[in-house]
Amino acid sequence: MIFDLQRASMDDGPGIRTTVFLKGCPLHCAWCHNPESHRPGPELAFDATVCTSCQACVAACASGVHTFDDAGRHAVAFDRCIAAGACITACPSGALRLYGSERSVESVMAEVVRDRAFYAASGGGLTISGGEPTVQLEFCLALLRAARAAGISTCVETCGVAPRDSYALLLPLTDFFLFDYKATDPVRHAALTGGSNELILGNLRWLHAQGAAIRLRCPLIPGVNDDAAHLRAVAALSTELLGLRGVEILPYHENGAGKYERLGRARLSLSAVAPLPTVQAGWREMLALHGCRGLLE
Numbered sequence: 001m002i003f004d005l006q007r008a009s010m011d012d013g014p015g016i017r018t019t020v021f022l023k024g025c026p027l028h029c030a031w032c033h034n035p036e037s038h039r040p041g042p043e044l045a046f047d048a049t050v051c052t053s054c055q056a057c058v059a060a061c062a063s064g065v066h067t068f069d070d071a072g073r074h075a076v077a078f079d080r081c082i083a084a085g086a087c088i089t090a091c092p093s094g095a096l097r098l099y100g101s102e103r104s105v106e107s108v109m110a111e112v113v114r115d116r117a118f119y120a121a122s123g124g125g126l127t128i129s130g131g132e133p134t135v136q137l138e139f140c141l142a143l144l145r146a147a148r149a150a151g152i153s154t155c156v157e158t159c160g161v162a163p164r165d166s167y168a169l170l171l172p173l174t175d176f177f178l179f180d181y182k183a184t185d186p187v188r189h190a191a192l193t194g195g196s197n198e199l200i201l202g203n204l205r206w207l208h209a210q211g212a213a214i215r216l217r218c219p220l221i222p223g224v225n226d227d228a229a230h231l232r233a234v235a236a237l238s239t240e241l242l243g244l245r246g247v248e249i250l251p252y253h254e255n256g257a258g259k260y261e262r263l264g265r266a267r268l269s270l271s272a273v274a275p276l277p278t279v280q281a282g283w284r285e286m287l288a289l290h291g292c293r294g295l296l297e
Helices: 056-060 086-090 105-122 133-149 164-173 186-193 198-209 228-240 257-262 277-289
Strands: 002-009 017-022 043-046 066-068 074-076 096-099 125-129 153-158 176-180 214-220 247-251
Touching: 002 105, 017 105, 017 133, 043 074, 043 257, 056 066, 056 086, 086 096, 105 133, 125 133, 133 153, 133 164, 164 198, 176 198, 198 214, 214 228, 228 247, 228 277, 247 277
Parallel strands: 017 125, 125 153, 153 176, 176 214, 214 247
Antiparallel strands: 002 017, 043 096, 066 074
């Protein structure tokens, strides 16, 4: 079950890559810009800004998901939706869409191999992201095996929340890991993401000990998780785990904010704005001050 496939990606590992986004995630980070990735099944999304109130969806939907009031305002009962997709086909304005579609390994690889020449020239390949790829572990493993058989480099982006056995299975099939590190204080981490960071740090250290190629990815949100203690901890990890292939800062942005409303879902309360360049420069200065190794531009 994937919700996106992006070719010519430059931000999901080394070189030019094709990134496959799998649905399902054990965390629900307050700043997440891909809320459509949280749930493992397909989900209906409604964009009220392009709805023309034609009511074609009412006739198409057998579950009574769509209703209109006397003023022509469109209401969507998301909890009644079974993701049949008939309303999406009927909608002439593109106000409705489905996040999530079932794909086979063969159909995904048919798109991945199209850019084989770009991977070879740039050191790129296939990246499996999410959500969290280990939620669909068997499909993830099958896709990695297919890429290896095709001579294509593999990368997995993970939040670190999975049984150790899952990473043991991924390790021999994965050339590069993008590993998220979101907050240092365990209580703060749980409040911001819905889960503890104890398992995450344990898996990070285990993968590193096995010789995995890992880039540490650190989302930073002004006033939320950019405190001095967390930045010191990021720097400390970079010196503890000497084999890391760099530390990457991911500044907060609001590109996915509108998705929550379109999915009929409440967003966790988060008072944050995209950081100014001066704020980002301050993060880098602090990390450098504490001896952060391998900080990427």
